[in-house]
Amino acid sequence: MSDRPIKVLIAKPGLDGHDRGAKVLARGLRDEGFEVVYTGLRQTPEMIATAALQEDVDVVGLSILSGAHMTLLPRICDLLRDRGLDDVLVVAGGIVPDEDVPRLREIGVAAVFGPGTTIGEVAAFLRERARSRDIA
Amino acid sequence: MSSRAPDPAARAEALATAALAGDRRALARLLTVVEAASPVGEAAVRTIHTRAGRAHVVGVTGAPGAGKSTLVNAMLRELRARGRTVAVVAVDPSSPITGGAILGDRVRMQEHASDDGVFIRSMAARGHAGGLAATTNTAVIVLDAAGFDLVIVETVGTGQSEVEVAAAADTTIVLEAPEMGDEVQAIKAGLLEVADIVVVSKGDRPGAERTANLLRTMLAPLAGPHDADEAAVEDEDRTTSGDRTTPRRARPRTPEVLITTGATGGGVAALIDALDRRRERAGSGPIADARVRRAATLVWAIVAERVRADLGSRERAAETRALIRDVAAHEVDPYAAADALLATRDASVRRDEEGTP
Numbered sequence A: 001m002s003d004r005p006i007k008v009l010i011a012k013p014g015l016d017g018h019d020r021g022a023k024v025l026a027r028g029l030r031d032e033g034f035e036v037v038y039t040g041l042r043q044t045p046e047m048i049a050t051a052a053l054q055e056d057v058d059v060v061g062l063s064i065l066s067g068a069h070m071t072l073l074p075r076i077c078d079l080l081r082d083r084g085l086d087d088v089l090v091v092a093g094g095i096v097p098d099e100d101v102p103r104l105r106e107i108g109v110a111a112v113f114g115p116g117t118t119i120g121e122v123a124a125f126l127r128e129r130a131r132s133r134d135i136a
Numbered sequence B: 001m002s003s004r005a006p007d008p009a010a011r012a013e014a015l016a017t018a019a020l021a022g023d024r025r026a027l028a029r030l031l032t033v034v035e036a037a038s039p040v041g042e043a044a045v046r047t048i049h050t051r052a053g054r055a056h057v058v059g060v061t062g063a064p065g066a067g068k069s070t071l072v073n074a075m076l077r078e079l080r081a082r083g084r085t086v087a088v089v090a091v092d093p094s095s096p097i098t099g100g101a102i103l104g105d106r107v108r109m110q111e112h113a114s115d116d117g118v119f120i121r122s123m124a125a126r127g128h129a130g131g132l133a134a135t136t137n138t139a140v141i142v143l144d145a146a147g148f149d150l151v152i153v154e155t156v157g158t159g160q161s162e163v164e165v166a167a168a169a170d171t172t173i174v175l176e177a178p179e180m181g182d183e184v185q186a187i188k189a190g191l192l193e194v195a196d197i198v199v200v201s202k203g204d205r206p207g208a209e210r211t212a213n214l215l216r217t218m219l220a221p222l223a224g225p226h227d228a229d230e231a232a233v234e235d236e237d238r239t240t241s242g243d244r245t246t247p248r249r250a251r252p253r254t255p256e257v258l259i260t261t262g263a264t265g266g267g268v269a270a271l272i273d274a275l276d277r278r279r280e281r282a283g284s285g286p287i288a289d290a291r292v293r294r295a296a297t298l299v300w301a302i303v304a305e306r307v308r309a310d311l312g313s314r315e316r317a318a319e320t321r322a323l324i325r326d327v328a329a330h331e332v333d334p335y336a337a338a339d340a341l342l343a344t345r346d347a348s349v350r351r352d353e354e355g356t357p
């Protein structure tokens, strides 16, 4: 039971239409043994929070390119909390200016993975920080 | 273990009560424990099983990329317009090497994400303790008990267990994308045999009408009184080698062949009408048969899993491993080993019974 794979939701909030990075991450995590629910482009914070709830994921991974991260990420974290998903690990990937990172950490984004991050690093972080595999 | 509530039954009760009262988070967690085949999951299914049996369970299967998820999305739209609530279980293959999976069906259904009358759950195919059929069928029981009018199960039509899952539904829809040649993917995969309704998807593509006619021609010879007799004879033959408790799937009457365009919703209303016609006859006939088959699949999966778990349990593992090694060394034949394992199990069950005051 405790060795069930970690379940990760990968979503691309915001309006910019390009999800190569998110897809590469999804495939990379699959190859690392994760179960990856991929929800695709142009997801609203509400869609992401509902998908996270219905799928009962351990991790929500958000791919950010648009520069709208300072409005989108707090909104998503709020919605997750509203729905009682406090134990879900939230991480972001993409281009986020260094000065925004502390604020994102404050609102509940556990890590911001910049462009140079390898899949192995992301996988290691998720394995270490995702909630107990024992919830079942 | 330590983080788990001391009493699985109490935790199951709490989860089940909340889930059945409409708490979606509890429902999602209930599906997780069922998927993990944990004691909590088992206890929960036991308490809610009598509440299930009302939903119309619909399997959707077909070759990879046939348009299943897009069709399910269009079905959700039509069903919601008719006021029905719908749950979807979308099964995707796992990598046999890493155990990982990309669960990508949901992408096509995200427009329903904020509709409380729709609940979508993705599942990876491999690595379930009791097998895929047991896991999906218990997930279906949970969603049925939670009150959804329909439960749709999408699986890819390759792989024995995936096809089994779709075939275990009350109504099985097999998709076939328009083909240019005379090839029919669904025949190669043995899918037409389990179809209650055959749908040619991507009706906006050239060749849809032609593919539908080809399928109608292929399916037509299955009908007729003569064939029914042959099917009965064949039934007898098969049951002699198998068990008599799992009813074989009855030869389908000629399945309807419909054309849909999932991308636009074209033809989907007619498909839902066809589902409703079947549903109206649910008390008897094909759906009643399907339910007996589904129950049999699930019960046998649980029996197999229990026997296996017991023989592989810590107390017996050494003995079992030794026997298996003897088989590998060709010192014991596999049937003798299996009989010996079952015999030790029977003996210990008797001991347990005598030992209990």
Ligand SMILES: Nc1nc2c(ncn2[C@@H]2O[C@H](COP(=O)(O)OP(=O)(O)OP(=O)(O)O)[C@@H](O)[C@H]2O)c(=O)[nH]1
Binding pocket: B062, B063, B064, B065, B066, B067, B068, B069, B070, B071, B105, B108, B156, B201, B202, B203, B204, B205, B260, B261, B262, B263, B264
């Ligand atoms: N032209 C056309 N393309 C379609 C239609 N439905 C699906 N497609 C396309 O077919 C491809 C596969 O669609 P899906 O709905 O994901 O098919 P699927 O059978 O669920 O795929 P898997 O789950 O990966 O096996 C996508 O590129 C869709 O855009 C349709 O009605 N018309």
Ligand SMILES: [Mg+2]
Binding pocket: B068, B069, B070, B104, B105, B154
């Ligand atoms: Mg699909």
